[in-house]
Amino acid sequence: MDTLAQSLNAGAIAPEAAILVALIACLLADLAGERTAARFVPPFTYLGLGTSLVLLALQWNQPAAPSFFGSFLADNLAVAFRAVVATSTLLSLLISWRYVERAGTPVGEYASILLAATIGAMLLCGATDLVSIFVALETLSVSSYLLSGYMKRDARSSEAALKYLLVGSAAAAVFLYGTSLLYGVSGGSTDLASITEALTATGVAPLSALALVFVLATVAFKISAVPFHQWTPDVYEGSPTPVVAFLSVGSKAAGFALALRLLVGCFSAFEAQWQLLFTVLAVLSMTLGNVVALAQTSMKRMLAYSSIGQAGFVMIGLVCGTQEGFSAMVLYMAAYLFMNLGAFACITLFSLRTGSDRISDYAGLYQKDPLITLALSLCLLSLGGIPPMLGFFGKIYLFFAGWADGQYLLVVVGLLTSVISIYYYISVIKMMVVKEPQEASDVVKSYPAITWVQPGLQPLRAALLVCLAVTAIGGVLSNPLFTWSNQAVEGTPLLQSLISQGPSVPPA
Amino acid sequence: MPPLADLTELIVFVLLAAGVVVGSLGVVLLPNVVYSAFLLGGVFLSVAGLYLLLNASFIAAAQVLIYVGAVNVLILFAIMLVNKREPMADAPGLGLRRLLSSGVCAGLLWLLLRVAYTTPWATPGPTPLGEDAVVRLGEHFFTDYLLPFELASVLLLMAMIGAIVLARRDVFASDIGTGEAADQGLIEKARSPLLIEKTRP
Amino acid sequence: MTLPSLSALTPVPLEAFLTVAALLFCIGVWGLINSRNAVRVLMSIELMLNAVNINLMAFSSHLDGQEIRGQVYAIFVITVAAAEAAVGLAILLSLYRNRETVDMERFNLLRW
Numbered sequence: 001m002d003t004l005a006q007s008l009n010a011g012a013i014a015p016e017a018a019i020l021v022a023l024i025a026c027l028l029a030d031l032a033g034e035r036t037a038a039r040f041v042p043p044f045t046y047l048g049l050g051t052s053l054v055l056l057a058l059q060w061n062q063p064a065a066p067s068f069f070g071s072f073l074a075d076n077l078a079v080a081f082r083a084v085v086a087t088s089t090l091l092s093l094l095i096s097w098r099y100v101e102r103a104g105t106p107v108g109e110y111a112s113i114l115l116a117a118t119i120g121a122m123l124l125c126g127a128t129d130l131v132s133i134f135v136a137l138e139t140l141s142v143s144s145y146l147l148s149g150y151m152k153r154d155a156r157s158s159e160a161a162l163k164y165l166l167v168g169s170a171a172a173a174v175f176l177y178g179t180s181l182l183y184g185v186s187g188g189s190t191d192l193a194s195i196t197e198a199l200t201a202t203g204v205a206p207l208s209a210l211a212l213v214f215v216l217a218t219v220a221f222k223i224s225a226v227p228f229h230q231w232t233p234d235v236y237e238g239s240p241t242p243v244v245a246f247l248s249v250g251s252k253a254a255g256f257a258l259a260l261r262l263l264v265g266c267f268s269a270f271e272a273q274w275q276l277l278f279t280v281l282a283v284l285s286m287t288l289g290n291v292v293a294l295a296q297t298s299m300k301r302m303l304a305y306s307s308i309g310q311a312g313f314v315m316i317g318l319v320c321g322t323q324e325g326f327s328a329m330v331l332y333m334a335a336y337l338f339m340n341l342g343a344f345a346c347i348t349l350f351s352l353r354t355g356s357d358r359i360s361d362y363a364g365l366y367q368k369d370p371l372i373t374l375a376l377s378l379c380l381l382s383l384g385g386i387p388p389m390l391g392f393f394g395k396i397y398l399f400f401a402g403w404a405d406g407q408y409l410l411v412v413v414g415l416l417t418s419v420i421s422i423y424y425y426i427s428v429i430k431m432m433v434v435k436e437p438q439e440a441s442d443v444v445k446s447y448p449a450i451t452w453v454q455p456g457l458q459p460l461r462a463a464l465l466v467c468l469a470v471t472a473i474g475g476v477l478s479n480p481l482f483t484w485s486n487q488a489v490e491g492t493p494l495l496q497s498l499i500s501q502g503p504s505v506p507p508a
Numbered sequence: 509m510p511p512l513a514d515l516t517e518l519i520v521f522v523l524l525a526a527g528v529v530v531g532s533l534g535v536v537l538l539p540n541v542v543y544s545a546f547l548l549g550g551v552f553l554s555v556a557g558l559y560l561l562l563n564a565s566f567i568a569a570a571q572v573l574i575y576v577g578a579v580n581v582l583i584l585f586a587i588m589l590v591n592k593r594e595p596m597a598d599a600p601g602l603g604l605r606r607l608l609s610s611g612v613c614a615g616l617l618w619l620l621l622r623v624a625y626t627t628p629w630a631t632p633g634p635t636p637l638g639e640d641a642v643v644r645l646g647e648h649f650f651t652d653y654l655l656p657f658e659l660a661s662v663l664l665l666m667a668m669i670g671a672i673v674l675a676r677r678d679v680f681a682s683d684i685g686t687g688e689a690a691d692q693g694l695i696e697k698a699r700s701p702l703l704i705e706k707t708r709p
Numbered sequence: 710m711t712l713p714s715l716s717a718l719t720p721v722p723l724e725a726f727l728t729v730a731a732l733l734f735c736i737g738v739w740g741l742i743n744s745r746n747a748v749r750v751l752m753s754i755e756l757m758l759n760a761v762n763i764n765l766m767a768f769s770s771h772l773d774g775q776e777i778r779g780q781v782y783a784i785f786v787i788t789v790a791a792a793e794a795a796v797g798l799a800i801l802l803s804l805y806r807n808r809e810t811v812d813m814e815r816f817n818l819l820r821w
Contacts, residue, residue: 013655020662027669038684069652104681104690109673116666123659131782135656138789139663142796146670149800153681154693158804159816165797166750170741172793173757176786177734180764181623183782187630188773190782207627210619238818240694300696348695357696455685514720521721525729532733532756536740541749548752551733555759558726561719562770567780567787571762574787579755579794586748586798590805609742617735624727629772631723636774648781660788667792671799698818 009067012059012074012126015052015082016119022048023115030108037108042097042459045111049090049118056083061491070191071129076491078126080330080484081257084337085125088250089118091341094463095348096242098456102352103151103240110150114246117143121254130179130190133258137175137222140254141168144247148239160238167231171221178214181207182266192266200269212267216277219263222255223311226284236304241351244300245344248307249337256333259318260326265494268501271321278319283413285312290417294424299347299357302424303340306383309421310336313395316402316410323489323499324401328394331485335382335394338474342379342467346372349460353450354443364440365432368447375468377429382471384422390474397482521561527554541587549580563636566645719770726767734760747804747811751797758790 022044029040056079064075093114100110120139127133145168149161183190185207186198199208220228236244263274289309296302314336317329350365350372351357366373382389385396395418402411452461474481489495531551535544552575559568637644649657681690733756740753762783769779805811 008654023662034684068655071652071655098685099695101683101685102690102695104683104692106673107684109669113666113670116662119662120659123655127655129652129656131653131656131778131785132659134782135659135663135785135789138793139659139666142663142789142792143666143670145796145800146666146674149674149803151692151694152674152803153691153807155804155807156698156818157694158800158807159818161800162747162797162804162816165793165800166741166747166754169754169793169797170738170757172789173734173737173754173761176758176761177764180761180768180779180782183765183779184629184768184772185627188633188768188776188778190778205627206619207623210623238694241696351696355695355697517720521719521725525725528729529732529736532736535752535756536736536744536749541746544749544752548755551756551759555763558729558763559766561721562726562766563719563774564766564770564777564780564783567762567766567783570784570787574791575755575759579791582794582798583748583752586751586801589802590748590811592809606743609739612742613735613739616738617731620731620734621728624724624731629723631771633772634775636770637777641777641780644775644777645780645784648776648778653781653785656785660785663789664792667796671795674796674803675799 007069009065012065012067012072013123015055015059015086016122018051018055019048019086019115019119019122023112023119026108026112026115030106030112034106034108037106038097038101038455041108041111042093045093045115046090048115049086049093052086053083053090056086061487064491064493066128068132070193071132072123072126073128074126075493076488077257077260077330077495078492080488081125081253081333082122084253084333085118085121085250088246088253088337088341089114091337091345091463091467092242092246092250094459095245095341095345096240098352098454098460099240099242099348100150101456105150105152110147113143113146113150114243117147117246118250121250124254125257128192128261130182130192130195133262134172134176134179137218137258138172140251141172144168144243144251147243148235148247150243151240154238156238157240160235164231164235167221171218171228174214175218178211178218181211181214185211192261196266196268199266204270204273208267208270209273212263212270212274212277215262216274219255219259220281222258223252223314224308225281225311225315226288226308229285229289229308232308233301233304236307237298237301241300241344241348241357244303245341245348248303248344249340252307252311253333253337256314256318256329261494264318264321264498268498275319275321278315279407279410282312282315282319282410285309285315286413286417287312290421290424294420297359299359299362299428302359302428303343303347306421306424307340309417310340310383312417313398313414316398316407316414319407319410320401320405321498322401322405323486324397324404326489326495326499327482327485328397328401330488331481332394332398334481334485335390335474338467338470339379339382339389339391342375342464342471343383345460345464345467346376346379349464352457352460353448356443359428359431361441361443362428363431364435364437364444365447366435367437367440368444369450371450371464373432375464377432378468378472380425380428382475384425385418386422388472388475390471390478393475393478393481517561520557524554524557524561527551528558542584545580545583545587548583549576552576552580563638564641565639566642723767723771726763730760730763730767732760733757733763745813747801747813747816750813751794751801754797755790755794758786762786 025044124136145165151157224232293305317325382391534547556568556571737756765779
């Protein structure tokens with residue numbers, strides 16, 4: 001009995017269990033009618049996600065024992081990424097309430113589906129078995145399809161959902177084909193440790209190359225790296241804005257955790273190959289994402305391309321494969337969480353007040369709504385990497401790690417595309433701030449009086465202020481974040497063994 | 509095992525494999541989507557037959573129940589619900605796309621076959637379990653695959669709730685907070701009226 | 710009673726099953742790219758998932774006859790495929806109500 005409890009080690013998924021309880025509570029509250037749901041669902045989700053974050057904090061720096069007979073591992077890497085996912089859900093939900101109610105769609109189901117997506121994403125961060133990875137991935141994906149089609153009377157939302165579903169299911173099938181080959185080559189194991197052994201024994205063969213490409217394609221789809229990014233702008237434009245906020249941070253963080261565990265961990269014998277592939281993906285993502293973002297007229301679409309570019313920056317850390325590289329990755333994901341969600345909170349608030357999403361409609365906003373202008377400006381500057389903001393420290397750490405590892409091409413491309421990105425971020429800010437009152441857009445001229453009395457606007461304001469505060473002053477206090485991200489890598493046996501295996505040989 | 513039984517199995521395999529390949533070609537090529545749906549049922553059944561050859565009677569039964577009994581029926585329902593004769597006007601570049609994609613698929617097939625035939629698989633493995641497989645499956649579900657097993661229940665619950673929410677018709681929607689009428693659309697309204705092309709009658 | 714042939718290794722080689730799976734997968738990919746009707750695209754995805762299942766079952770029987778992890782994996786794939794089909798058809802239905810078409814070429818409100 002004792003040994004069963006030990007090998008089960010179910011305490012490792014206590015954070016997910018807390019969210020599951022909140023999910024069920026939301027569904028039960030929803031049975032009592034829309035009005036009751038609107039009142040009780042938000043506190044339930046706060047409670048569940050808050051408990052989950054506390055439980056995650058308790059797991060920090062604990063010795064990582066495998067749980068569920070080797071299906072799940074709560075090492076520091078998993079804890080860090082799960083915290084990013086849970087926080088992104090919490091902030092997205094704070095942004096959501098007013099949006100969902102204004103659209104007249106049911107609140108209880110919305111919160112439950114988003115929580116289910118969170119459970120899937122969090123388990124994906126720590127899963128160490130192909131079957132668990134697959135089921136967690138699909139829980140995240142199926143919930144995401146449902147959320148992006150949630151505005152069901154809107155043709156754009158349905159269309160986004162259908163495109164997402166078709167591309168996502170195809171990616172899942174490709175992933176499955178790749179993993180079925182891995183199952184075959186390991187002679188019948190599904191846990192990542194045995195597969196790593198089998199792959200190391202096989203060496204470079206057509207099979208391992210094919211499996212690597214298939215698995216990499218799915219991971220690249222999840223983090224929307226070029227050329228697997230085509231779905232991103234369409235889905236981001238057609239989905240409800242708070243959902244996009246979750247997809248751009250939570251879903252992407254889970255994708256990076258999967259990349260670390262599956263590609264970096266399992267295919268460690270093929271370091272040169274996957275590093276080359278990821279270098280190509282990173283260069284393409286940074287270039288295409290940031291260049292195409294210049295031409296966008298819709299704010300959501302611009303942020304979609306910008307998020308493709310940002311994924312490229314994070315991949316620099318992945319390619320390095322050093323202590324600094326991995327911890328820069330974790331740090332940048334945490335920074336990206338706050339600055340991107342801050343930007344999404346602003347554009348949600350703007351569209352709630354004006355019903356518009358076009359960049360040109362933001363002209364002259366400074367006169368009417370200084371809060372949105374200030375918050376959006378700071379978040380965009382941070383995304384661009386302008387000094388005192390949080391994003392600057394994240395980016396400089398990434399570039400520094402890349403340079404130290406000899407990834408000169410990536411760093412140079414990263415610097416150049418950062419300059420491009422600053423150009424389009426600044427042009428939005430210029431539009432909001434510089435225009436004279438008579439040059440303001442029609443939407444801004446008829447801007448409604450600012451009130452916060454409608455239900456659901458106070459949480460939105462809270463999320464906005466939190467993101468703004470962290471983005472603006474987080475940079476000054478970035479030292480604890482550095483320590484935290486370093487610990488995340490140090491407390492992860494998988495990454496430590498990779499780092500000690502010998503650094504990738506710099507070309508010089 | 510007597511050679512006759514071997515031969516029978518080989519013949520059965522060839523027939524089932526032919527059923528799978530021909531049926532799936534029909535699914536993607538036939539112009540009428542209803543025939544495709546019925547052929548898809550045939551493909552699912554042939555695949556179930558292959559599973560029987562592979563000592564997996566439980567999965568074969570699950571395949572028949574879930575794929576033929578649920579998924580295929582669901583697809584037929586969908587075809588009936590969206591059944592409207594649509595003349596699909598030829599899109600430009602369709603022929604080129606077909607040609608290109610055929611090339612890509614042929615290349616992919618060559619790659620997959622090459623992997624299948626060049627990899628030294630560790631055959632023959634241990635003797636298959638046969639009828640005890642169900643017992644072993646149950647053991648797996650409640651020991652080392654407990655986590656995905658439980659997570660699958662969350663997935664199915666969400667899929668059910670979500671499908672109902674998206675597919676049901678709400679007669680009247682309103683903003684719970686303010687009581688205004690709502691349209692269940694994106695808050696960001698499309699500026700120019702959407703060019704919804706109604707299909708020609 | 711068990712049939713004798715059911716508990717023994719089938720005489721059909723592993724590669725034969727892998728070939729069927731590869732063919733089915735490629736046909737599925739072709740259908741995915743070329744279908745105009747959205748329902749047919751969903752059917753193509755089901756074909757691809759079935760191809761994966763054949764792979765898993767073949768490995769499970771030929772390489773992993775005692776632990777049959779491939780069968781466990783296949784059950785999860787079937788479960789998820791059913792959930793995906795249900796969600797896909799619900800989304801398709803809500804799109805059909807908005808647009809009155811299932812032609813993939815007409816889904817162009819968002820620049821593809």
